[in-house]
Amino acid sequence: MQSKEPVGEKKRGQKRLGTPARPIIRSLVWLRRFSQVFFFGLFMYFLFQTAFRGSFAAKADTAVRLPLPVEAFLLADPFVAAMTVLSTHTVYRGLLWSLGILALTLVFGRVFCGWLCPFGTLHHFFAWLLPSKRGRGGVRVEANKTHGYQRAKYYLMYAFLLAAVGGSAIGGMFDPICVAVRSIGLGVIPAAQYVTGRGLGFAQNVPVGAVQRGADHTQDFLARTIWQSRQFYFHQTWLIVFLLIAVLFANRIIPRFWCRVLCPLGAFLGVLARFALFGMEKAHAKCTDCNLCLVNCQGADSPQGGVKWRQDECHMCMNCEGACPEDVIKFRLLPNRKSALVTPDVDRRTTLAAVGAGAAFLPAVRVADALDVNYHSKVIRPPGAVEERAFLERCIRCAECMKVCPNNALHPSLLEAGIEGIWSPILIARVGYCEHSCVLCGQVCPTGAIQKITEKEKTGIGMAPVKIGTAFYDHGRCLPWSMGTPCIVCEEFCPTSPKAIWVEEVMAPMREAKFGADGTEPAMKLVKLQRPHVDPSLCIGCGACEKVCPVQDQPAVYVTSVGETRSKTNVILLENTSYTTSR
Amino acid sequence: MLAASAVLGRALRDRGGFGVAQSGATRQVRDYRIATASQELAELAIARPRPDDQEPPTPDTLVRRAVDAMGGMQRFVSRGDVVVIKPNIGWDRMPVHAANTNPDVVAAVIKLVFDAGAKRVVVADGSCNDPNRCFQRSGIWRAAYNLGAEVVLPQEHRFRNMRLKGDVLDEWPIFTTLVEADKVINVPIAKHHNLAKYTAAMKNWYGVLGGRRNRLHQNIDTSIADLATFMRPSLVIVDAIRVLMRNGPQGGNMDDAKDKHTILATVDQVAADAYGCTLIGQHRDNLPYLKMGHERGLGTMYWETLRVKEV
Numbered sequence: 001m002q003s004k005e006p007v008g009e010k011k012r013g014q015k016r017l018g019t020p021a022r023p024i025i026r027s028l029v030w031l032r033r034f035s036q037v038f039f040f041g042l043f044m045y046f047l048f049q050t051a052f053r054g055s056f057a058a059k060a061d062t063a064v065r066l067p068l069p070v071e072a073f074l075l076a077d078p079f080v081a082a083m084t085v086l087s088t089h090t091v092y093r094g095l096l097w098s099l100g101i102l103a104l105t106l107v108f109g110r111v112f113c114g115w116l117c118p119f120g121t122l123h124h125f126f127a128w129l130l131p132s133k134r135g136r137g138g139v140r141v142e143a144n145k146t147h148g149y150q151r152a153k154y155y156l157m158y159a160f161l162l163a164a165v166g167g168s169a170i171g172g173m174f175d176p177i178c179v180a181v182r183s184i185g186l187g188v189i190p191a192a193q194y195v196t197g198r199g200l201g202f203a204q205n206v207p208v209g210a211v212q213r214g215a216d217h218t219q220d221f222l223a224r225t226i227w228q229s230r231q232f233y234f235h236q237t238w239l240i241v242f243l244l245i246a247v248l249f250a251n252r253i254i255p256r257f258w259c260r261v262l263c264p265l266g267a268f269l270g271v272l273a274r275f276a277l278f279g280m281e282k283a284h285a286k287c288t289d290c291n292l293c294l295v296n297c298q299g300a301d302s303p304q305g306g307v308k309w310r311q312d313e314c315h316m317c318m319n320c321e322g323a324c325p326e327d328v329i330k331f332r333l334l335p336n337r338k339s340a341l342v343t344p345d346v347d348r349r350t351t352l353a354a355v356g357a358g359a360a361f362l363p364a365v366r367v368a369d370a371l372d373v374n375y376h377s378k379v380i381r382p383p384g385a386v387e388e389r390a391f392l393e394r395c396i397r398c399a400e401c402m403k404v405c406p407n408n409a410l411h412p413s414l415l416e417a418g419i420e421g422i423w424s425p426i427l428i429a430r431v432g433y434c435e436h437s438c439v440l441c442g443q444v445c446p447t448g449a450i451q452k453i454t455e456k457e458k459t460g461i462g463m464a465p466v467k468i469g470t471a472f473y474d475h476g477r478c479l480p481w482s483m484g485t486p487c488i489v490c491e492e493f494c495p496t497s498p499k500a501i502w503v504e505e506v507m508a509p510m511r512e513a514k515f516g517a518d519g520t521e522p523a524m525k526l527v528k529l530q531r532p533h534v535d536p537s538l539c540i541g542c543g544a545c546e547k548v549c550p551v552q553d554q555p556a557v558y559v560t561s562v563g564e565t566r567s568k569t570n571v572i573l574l575e576n577t578s579y580t581t582s583r
Numbered sequence: 584m585l586a587a588s589a590v591l592g593r594a595l596r597d598r599g600g601f602g603v604a605q606s607g608a609t610r611q612v613r614d615y616r617i618a619t620a621s622q623e624l625a626e627l628a629i630a631r632p633r634p635d636d637q638e639p640p641t642p643d644t645l646v647r648r649a650v651d652a653m654g655g656m657q658r659f660v661s662r663g664d665v666v667v668i669k670p671n672i673g674w675d676r677m678p679v680h681a682a683n684t685n686p687d688v689v690a691a692v693i694k695l696v697f698d699a700g701a702k703r704v705v706v707a708d709g710s711c712n713d714p715n716r717c718f719q720r721s722g723i724w725r726a727a728y729n730l731g732a733e734v735v736l737p738q739e740h741r742f743r744n745m746r747l748k749g750d751v752l753d754e755w756p757i758f759t760t761l762v763e764a765d766k767v768i769n770v771p772i773a774k775h776h777n778l779a780k781y782t783a784a785m786k787n788w789y790g791v792l793g794g795r796r797n798r799l800h801q802n803i804d805t806s807i808a809d810l811a812t813f814m815r816p817s818l819v820i821v822d823a824i825r826v827l828m829r830n831g832p833q834g835g836n837m838d839d840a841k842d843k844h845t846i847l848a849t850v851d852q853v854a855a856d857a858y859g860c861t862l863i864g865q866h867r868d869n870l871p872y873l874k875m876g877h878e879r880g881l882g883t884m885y886w887e888t889l890r891v892k893e894v
Binding site: 052053054055056057058059060061062064197200201204215216219220223229230231406407435436437438479485486487488489491492493495496497498499503530548549550552 | 675677678686711712713714715716718719720721722724725727728734736737738739740741743776777778795797798800801802803830832833834835836839
């Protein structure tokens with residue numbers, strides 16, 4: 001993944017000038033590349049596996065769960081752990097894995113950024129692929145020197161941590177793993193499926209049996225490995241994809257723009273890197289200012305002679321020592337710190353301002369009406385979601401729940417849940433309903449915003465079921481209610497037993513189809529109809545009725561969030577209003 | 584050059600307008616019925632526990648008894664055939680809920696079909712709930728896989744538009760896997776249905792349709808008759824081992840279903856449902872789709888006029 005073309009006229013394959021790098025460094029550089037490819041591949045594999053595709057091997061009563069810890073990268077993310085610890089004062093289950101990355105950073109510095117982070121690898125790749133003509137040679141060396149704008153990520157990180165103290169995990173918007181899962185899972189993969197589906201759909205219409213079978217088998221294979229057997233769509237996902245393309249494109253101007261300027265996880269690890277036992281020593285006197293170290297510097301951490309190395313910015317990629325022809329740069333355990341700066345070069349006033357902004361975030365967005373007084377009826381949270389305030393303390397918008405949902409029911413909200421709830425999951429029943437006995441969203445949620453409930457708890461065997469909303473009829477649009485036409489598909493799909501939708505049999509007046517010969521009104525007749533009603537004490541708000549209602553554009557039955565189990569205020573029925581017991 | 588561009592222009596010219604719909608000439612039929620019939624063999628076989636059975640026979644035994652009374656599977660399946668088996672795998676329910684065809688019944692049919700010399704056996708259905716869950720939790724995926732049958736889930740690309748030219752069903756996406764075979768065996772489960780009252784064999788063909796099936800309920804009886812006109816299976820085996828008595832078609836509560844230990848085998852879909860509805864206390868006169876099927880000549884709703892064998 002390295003550009004082989006350093007400054008000057010040196011051609012590919014020409015013998016290297018000066019002292020060769022130590023063998024250990026050369027092998028470490030290769031080991032790093034291998035590690036980057038491996039972890040990026042693992043990340044993508046887990047993302048592809050964030051889907052339930054069924055199994056021929058499972059018995060009928062085998063509980064439906066994913067076999068792999070597909071959310072592992074998020075569990076190992078110390079910034080996610082730090083935010084949720086600050087907002088909830090607890091560590092949720094698997095987030096203890098992030099201690100591993102923390103420990104690694106305390107020994108080796110920001111190796112996560114240079115060796116493990118899949119989003120970092122993506123930027124590494126694009127920074128190598130995309131430099132403009134003007135971004136080579138001297139310009140590239142200049143771009144890879146340390147710049148003041150690199151401080152921005154620290155300010156962002158402090159602001160997000162303070163927002164977490166206030167009770168919002170909004171920082172997940174910028175966490176690199178969350179960004180990667182969200183933008184690839186909700187944008188890149190569905191788009192690739194769409195394009196492939198169009199292409200193979202064309203092949204399926206070619207009147208040659210072999211071509212059709214080939215296209216079918218390709219579709220089968222892709223549906224069982226990369227995506228699912230139907231096209232998924234996500235609410236307003238264009239913005240998520242646009243931002244991904246923007247940060248990838250930024251590599252053209254500032255290499256690894258995301259990692260150097262924006263990444264709050266990188267900043268968090270950069271702060272911790274000061275304690276690292278491993279680091280760089282420089283012999284300034286030997287430096288000839290050839291700047292070869294800067295050509296492929298990933299962190300823009302001043303590896304060159306004459307200035308101090310910036311440990312907090314360094315990704316430990318080892319490219320600089322590999323490139324140095326004069327034996328100036330040495331990475332070693334317990335280095336002397338004479339030529340290194342270990343703490344971020346941030347401006348104290350700006351830091352305070354960022355902290356203040358983070359602290360002010362929550363009151364600023366909460367006096368907007370979205371949460372306390374004008375809660376949006378369409379903010380239907382996944383089953384097992386905790387109460388809305390606690391939910392916002394935990395939800396990092398990683399989109400794992402949306403990716404895993406088998407019915408494409410969960411979507412990133414845009415402004416429905418307020419600016420504070422941007423990209424948090426909501427159920428859009430018109431696209432997909434909540435599958436009655438499915439609990440996968442809770443299984444993959446890394447922070448407990450959606451709890452890991454069982455099928456028994458969700459469907460309410462021996463206890464009250466988990467309700468996520470309540471269904472309502474729009475009589476003016478309903479076929480049996482206003483058009484004298486039989487229907488009740490909603491009742492058929494209602495998954496509870498006894499059904500929450502019940503029907504009343506009526507004989508209703510309806511006019512005959514034919515007008516009289518001279519334009520007189522048609523005769524009247526009586527038709528037998530089953531008119532549906534909702535029993536709000538049985539309705540769980542899954543949205544199956546809304547999904548299957550044949551009134552296509554705006555359904556005659558729809559679900560809103562009222563009556564959800566997790567809330568004691570968003571209620572209809574008296575018996576649900578309990579201020580003393582939870583659930 | 585000029586001629587070529589004239590040809591190209593003629594070929595690409597869009598005349599605008601809505602165009603004229605093709606006139607509905609004849610109904611489309613997928614007829615997999617077998618021609619041979621013998622005067623001794625049953626036309627409707629009903630397998631249920633015999634008085635001398637100590638305990639209810641297994642689904643496998645009941646299926647064998649019923650199919651034997653019909654002349655054995657060799658009568659319906661020839662050596663080298665590709666056979667499609669169409670159970671009901673509509674809902675994310677377990678066998679105990681009796682919303683999908685019993686996996687033991689499907690397994691018994693697969694065994695018989697392979698024993699009769701079939702080259703390939705394909706099990707498929709177009710589910711209502713998430714197909715992955717339906718196929719897994721119905722137990723049918725595992726049962727079919729263990730016997731070496733192919734299981735095809737209703738993936739989007741498996742559907743192609745077809746003109747059925749029925750009374751209410753004209754052009755619909757059709758699950759191609761179900762209509763590309765030498766023989767097709769319909770293996771529905773008998774159950775209660777709140778709108779159609781009782782459904783099994785004829786309604787089972789909803790599974791061949793893709794697209795927005797929710798519109799069909801406005802005229803459910805005619806659409807059932809249209810589908811039964813389109814699909815004429817080689818054999819019908821109705822699973823009434825455990826029958827959903829209420830809350831149909833999806834049930835969800837074990838108490839909604841009742842053990843009946845019955846298997847019906849027949850070549851007449853109308854008779855299968857006309858007899859089957861008595862299992863949940865319904866009567867053929869209450870089911871308009873039976874009358875429609877009868878009048879269209881798909882079969883007889885007066886099942887007692889057939890050669891009926893109880894085994």
